[in-house]
Amino acid sequence: MMTGVQVIAKTAELRERLNAVRTRGATVGFVPTMGALHAGHASLLTVARRENDFVVTSIFVNPLQFDRKADLETYPRTMAEDLATCAACGTDLVFAPGVEDLYPAEQLTFVDVPALSENLCGASRPGHFRGVATVVLKLFNVVQADRAYFGEKDAQQLAVIRRMVQDLNVPVEVVPVATVREADGLALSSRNKHLSAAQRENAPVLARALRAVLELFDSGERSVAEAIARVLPMFSQVPECRLEYFEVVDPATLRPVERADVPVLAIGAMWMGTTRLIDNMRSSSDARTS
Amino acid sequence: MMTGVQVIAKTAELRERLNAVRTRGATVGFVPTMGALHAGHASLLTVARRENDFVVTSIFVNPLQFDRKADLETYPRTMAEDLATCAACGTDLVFAPGVEDLYPAEQLTFVDVPALSENLCGASRPGHFRGVATVVLKLFNVVQADRAYFGEKDAQQLAVIRRMVQDLNVPVEVVPVATVREADGLALSSRNKHLSAAQRENAPVLARALRAVLELFDSGERSVAEAIARVLPMFSQVPECRLEYFEVVDPATLRPVERADVPVLAIGAMWMGTTRLIDNMRSSSDARTS
Numbered sequence: 324m325m326t327g328v329q330v331i332a333k334t335a336e337l338r339e340r341l342n343a344v345r346t347r348g349a350t351v352g353f354v355p356t357m358g359a360l361h362a363g364h365a366s367l368l369t370v371a372r373r374e375n376d377f378v379v380t381s382i383f384v385n386p387l388q389f390d391r392k393a394d395l396e397t398y399p400r401t402m403a404e405d406l407a408t409c410a411a412c413g414t415d416l417v418f419a420p421g422v423e424d425l426y427p428a429e430q431l432t433f434v435d436v437p438a439l440s441e442n443l444c445g446a447s448r449p450g451h452f453r454g455v456a457t458v459v460l461k462l463f464n465v466v467q468a469d470r471a472y473f474g475e476k477d478a479q480q481l482a483v484i485r486r487m488v489q490d491l492n493v494p495v496e497v498v499p500v501a502t503v504r505e506a507d508g509l510a511l512s513s514r515n516k517h518l519s520a521a522q523r524e525n526a527p528v529l530a531r532a533l534r535a536v537l538e539l540f541d542s543g544e545r546s547v548a549e550a551i552a553r554v555l556p557m558f559s560q561v562p563e564c565r566l567e568y569f570e571v572v573d574p575a576t577l578r579p580v581e582r583a584d585v586p587v588l589a590i591g592a593m594w595m596g597t598t599r600l601i602d603n604m605r606s607s608s609d610a611r612t613s
Numbered sequence: 614m615m616t617g618v619q620v621i622a623k624t625a626e627l628r629e630r631l632n633a634v635r636t637r638g639a640t641v642g643f644v645p646t647m648g649a650l651h652a653g654h655a656s657l658l659t660v661a662r663r664e665n666d667f668v669v670t671s672i673f674v675n676p677l678q679f680d681r682k683a684d685l686e687t688y689p690r691t692m693a694e695d696l697a698t699c700a701a702c703g704t705d706l707v708f709a710p711g712v713e714d715l716y717p718a719e720q721l722t723f724v725d726v727p728a729l730s731e732n733l734c735g736a737s738r739p740g741h742f743r744g745v746a747t748v749v750l751k752l753f754n755v756v757q758a759d760r761a762y763f764g765e766k767d768a769q770q771l772a773v774i775r776r777m778v779q780d781l782n783v784p785v786e787v788v789p790v791a792t793v794r795e796a797d798g799l800a801l802s803s804r805n806k807h808l809s810a811a812q813r814e815n816a817p818v819l820a821r822a823l824r825a826v827l828e829l830f831d832s833g834e835r836s837v838a839e840a841i842a843r844v845l846p847m848f849s850q851v852p853e854c855r856l857e858y859f860e861v862v863d864p865a866t867l868r869p870v871e872r873a874d875v876p877v878l879a880i881g882a883m884w885m886g887t888t889r890l891i892d893n894m895r896s897s898s899d900a901r902t903s
Contacts, residue, residue: 334782431728432746432780438721456722457781464782490722491747492624492754 328410330417334425334465337418341379341466349376353468353495355459358382359399359513360408363503367472368412370500379466380409381418387430388454394599399516418466425461434460436483436490439577443479444592444601447567452483459484463495471495476502476510478590478603482577502602504530510602522595525561532557533589533604536571540583540606547571547581558593567592567599574605618700620707624715624755627708631669631756639666643758643785645749648672649689649803650698653793657762658702660790669756670699671708677720678744684889689806708756715751724750726773726780729867733769734882734891737857742773749774753785761785766792766800768880768893772867792892794820800892812885815851822847823879823894826861830873830896837861837871848883857882857889864895 331337344351352375354367360382371378382405389395402419409417433453439445440452463471473481485497503511508530509523518526532554539550551569558566569591572579580587583606590603621627634641642665644657650672661668672695679685692709699707723743729735730742753761763771775787793801798820799813808816822844829840841859848856859881862869870877873896880893 338784428779430780432724432726432777434722434724434781436722461780461782464784467784487722489718490720490751491724492751494628494754494757 328414328417344377351468352378353466353471354380355462357384358405359401360405361511363474363511365412366503367500368414371472372413378414379416380414381462385458388451390448390451399513433457436486439483456487470498472498475499514598517598528561529591529593529602536589537606545582563596565594618704618707634667641758642668643756643761644670645752647674648695649691650695651801653764653801655702656793657790658704661762662703668704669706670704671752675748678741680738680741689803723747726776729773746777760788762788765789804888807888818851819881819883819892826879827896835872853886855884
């Protein structure tokens with residue numbers, strides 16, 4: 324028997340419930356998600372469970388952050404399985420608002436971190452990180468958690484949210500959680516569901532290329548351009564694969580670095596057919612696939 | 614003897630102090646200001662005092678919202694008098710941070726309500742309301758008040774902040790407070806200090822014109838264009854006066870209205886020499902000068 328989890332759909336009801344939780348002095352951990360939960364999300368929920376008295380997760384596919392209508396429409400929705408995952412991870416409360424609850428009127432206010440939002444994924448997804456920052460701040464204001472958990476797999480999102488929290492004095496601690504990978508290195512993603520069997524087999528090329536570029540640095544290469552030039556051919560051999568970007572950047576500013584003398588983030592995005600996949604690895608991280 | 618008021622300059626110390634206040638169940642009222650306090654601010658502080666257990670005011674001249682360097686540099690700074698005003702109004706705590714406390718790093722995150730920020734005062738002050746919204750949200754996040762008090766004299770600022778609070782689910786109640794006026798109708802403003810005696814004598818023309826346009830509506834005129842055309846000549850007779858804008862708008866959307874069949878906001882900005890003054894009156898308001 325699966326244990327149950329409380330589900331609340333209305334902002335006002337959630338505020339009331341959480342006020343009662345806070346009044347008794349409990350710490351609140353928050354895991355914002357778009358549902359379609361996989362083992363990566365379970366990892367976030369597990370860490371949140373360990374560090375807080377009360378764990379809230381939100382399941383909300385946020386229209387404001389989708390730049391492609393087709394992506395919004397086909398984004399996987401698996402509420403029943405998601406609630407089972409939450410229950411299994413010991414989550415206390417799931418907040419699953421409708422669009423009309425979180426956006427009762429036209430959204431006229433936007434939160435933006437332009438300096439971190441216009442390159443990498445932002446270059447091909449105009450408005451995406453503005454949509455992310457705006458909805459995350461809304462959710463932060465509704466939940467008022469002590470800690471909020473984000474996966475390192477969405478490195479640019481994590482950088483945007485950390486900077487937003489710092490710059491706007493948001494009273495929450497942002498906790499990054501390591502990327503969870505399949506045995507062959509593929510980073511878990513809700514979008515992996517869209518891959519055909521052949522695409523799935525080839526999809527780990529992104530993780531392998533990121534690892535390869537960091538291994539070049541480990542073995543003494545210092546020129547970022549040289550290292551990238553050596554790994555790029557890995558992608559040209561893969562059917563249905565189109566590389567969108569592959570860069571080595573500063574982990575905080577996301578600006579390109581020329582020489583790997585400092586801790587760096589290798590980050591990339593590629594398409595397998597009509598599915599877009601992203602991944603990243605840090606030079607100083609022990610979260611790399613081995 | 615003037616009673617004292619506690620002054621805190623550091624965000625971290627303020628958070629700690631207010632956590633203790635909230636823990637004992639006290640409600641917190643917040644009045645954000647740029648100092649140079651006058652009777653309009655005293656009115657905000659008095660209303661806040663009446664409605665809350667604990668009253669915090671901030672005094673911070675926010676560089677992010679100044680579009681003209683000269684305006685920032687000459688903005689009046691009168692800390693000693695301001696503290697006396699706060700004490701006299703029963704304020705519990707003054708938060709007076711330095712620029713380096715509130716902006717310890719380059720501000721990369723911005724809060725913007727473009728639809729309410731680009732006309733009226735926004736037309737001549739690019740970035741102003743973005744700077745206001747951003748610093749007010751920062752202060753809201755530091756103070757975490759139950760209620761925050763804003764003067765109706767800054768009508769566009771009030772509209773921007775109300776919409777920001779609504780759109781971002783900020784857990785604070787925004788309370789508008791009526792404009793305080795001199796006996797001759799001039800709205801109180803920190804910038805009135807900059808007026809010469811002759812300019813001061815002529816400055817009430819803006820309030821008189823706003824009242825005149827509303828009186829035309831009261832007496833049956835419905836065409837906004839016609840009413841405005843009849844009052845505009847009032848400004849051309851005034852030495853050193855240059856009208857920046859004079860409009861009749863919807864109070865919530867700030868969009869121009871053509872016919873005064875609905876509650877409207879008459880709003881204007883003018884220069885007296887090098888000093889910029891703003892004012893507004895609502896058709897349904899009883900706060901009009903008589």
